[in-house]
Amino acid sequence: MKEKKPVEEKGFTELPNVDGDVVLRFAPNPSGPLHIGHSRAVILNNEYVKRYGGKLILRVEDTDPRRVDPEAYHMMEEDLKWMGVEWQEKYIQSDRMEIYYEYAEKLIELGQAYMCTCNGADFKTLKDQAKPCPCRETSPEASMKLWKEMPEMDEGEAVLRVKTDITHKNPAIRDWVAMRVVNYEHPRTGNKYKIYPMMNFSVTVDDHLMGVTHVLRGKDHLANSEKQSYMYNHFGWKIPEFIHYGRLKMEDVALSTSKAREGIDNGQYLGWDDPRLGTIRAIARRGIKPEAIKELIMEIGPKISDAVVSWKKIYGLNRQILEETSNRYFLVDNPTRVIIENLPESEQKLVERPLHPDHPERGMRKLMIEPELYLTMEDITKTGENGVIRLMDGINLCFDNGKTIYHSSDLEDAKKAKAMIVQWVPVNDAIEAEIMMPDATLKKGFIEKSASKLLVDDVVQLERIGFARVDEVTYTKIRFYFAHK
C-alpha cells in the first residue's frame, strides 16, 4: 500500500487575532454558478472554520435586481455541496431589506449619512476636488424627510451617502453611496422594494449583525474595506479582521461569468458545464475531484498577490487522487477493425488484466483474443508495414499490404522488434464509446465489454489515453468526459 501524502498546508497560514471561535462568511452575488475563482474564498472560509471552530455563513448578496440570475441561487448551493462546504447559517439579503432601512435611518439620525440630490457627474467633479457637495450640510431632519420621500423618486434623483472624509487622499473613499433607487423587478421580491442598499452598506450591517470575526475577500475590495471602516466607526462597532486575497487566474480559461453566459446564449458553449469553462460544474463533470481543488487552494493560501494556476498543476493534484481509485480499461479511439489472417487456434485465448495493477483484489477484466479486433488507427500507422505491434498481454502482429498477420506471441519477440504495446478491443463484444475532450471535441471508439458495469460518476483510467469520468451509460453506449493524462 502506498502511504497517503500529508496535506500540505503551506500558504494556509494562521488567521490574525483569533479569540476562540471564528465566524466567517461566503457572500456571493447570485449572477451564475460558481467558478474556480470563487473556490479561493469558498475553500479558505470553510477550512478556517474547520480549523478554529465556529461557523460559516452563506450570505447571498442579491441587492442589485439587475444582476440576479434566479437560477444561481440553487446552482451556487449545488456547487458548494460538491466542494464539500458546509454552512451553518444561510441568509439572503433581499429578505433583509427592512433591516437595512432601519440602519440607514439610524445613520441619518447620527448625522453620518445624508440624502444627496446632486447628479452623479456633479458630485464626482466636486469629490475629485476634495470638495463637499451642498447636500452634505443637509440636517438629519431634512435628510430624514427626503429619505421618507425616496420611494416616490425615480432612479438617479437622490441617493443616501455615508460621510467619510471628503479630503481623503483616495477619492474613491470619499462619501460613498449607501442607498439608491432601483426601478427594476427583483426575481425574488418583485416590485416590493424600490430602495436598495449598496453592497458596502448591506455588507457592513450584515457582517456586524451576524458577528463576523474575519472577512476574507478579494483584493478588489481593498478600497471597500476602508469605506466600510468609516461606517463601523460611525456606529461604534468593532471592525472585523479584513483579509484580502489575490485573484486566482486559470491558464487559458475565461472565468468571467458574463462571458460564459454570452457564449452559452449564442451557442458557442454547450452549457454552464461545458468542458472549456472554468465553472465548478464543468470541472466536476470532467472528473476533477473537489479534494484536488481544496489542496490547490490550501497551497495558495490567503495571500494578497495573484496566483496564476495552470491546468497541469490541477491535473497533478487530481492524478494523485485518481491513480489510487481509478480502475483500468481498454478503449480504442479512432478505431480500425482488423482481421487477423492466420491466427492459430491455440492463440485464441482469454486474456485477464487487473482492474488496478496495485489492487489485484479488485478483480480482473477478461478479453478474448479473436481474429476480429479494433485497434487505434494511429497505432497501426505508426507501426507501419515493417513494424511489429503487440496487443497488451496478448500477441504480436504485423501488417502486410493492408493485411493483418499473426507474428508471434512472446513478449520478448515484441521487445526485440521494438513493438509498440497497445490496447485493443475484441469486435465481438465491443461497446460503443465516446469521449468528450477538454476542447469540446468528441472522440469516438469502442471500449471493452467489462466496462458495461461502470456507473455514472465513476472515474476510470483508459489505458494509454488518460483519466476520464463516466458521464452517461446507456444499453448501447458509454460516454466519458476526459479529465487529463
Place this chain on the structure above:
RNA sequence: GCUCCGUUGGUGUAGUCCGGCCAAUCAUUUCGGCCUUUCGAGCCGAAGACUCGGGUUCGAAUCCCGGACGGAGCACCA
C-alpha cells in the same frame, strides 16, 4: 491620470514582521536512469528563483530610498 497593493525557479509555495544558521524550503513541471507488458505510481539523479539600482550594515531575499514590471480600485455592481 490619481489612490492603493504586489514582485522568490516554468508554475505554486516557505522564508520577509523580529537582518546572520538562506550559496534559499517543499511541491509541481521538465529531462535522464531503474522498475513495470499501458498510463500513472514508486525509487535514483539532474535542471531551474530572491524584479532592478542605490543606501544602511561586519552581514540584506529580509530594513530604507528610487525605478521597472504586474495587479486592483477610482460606479447610484458585487
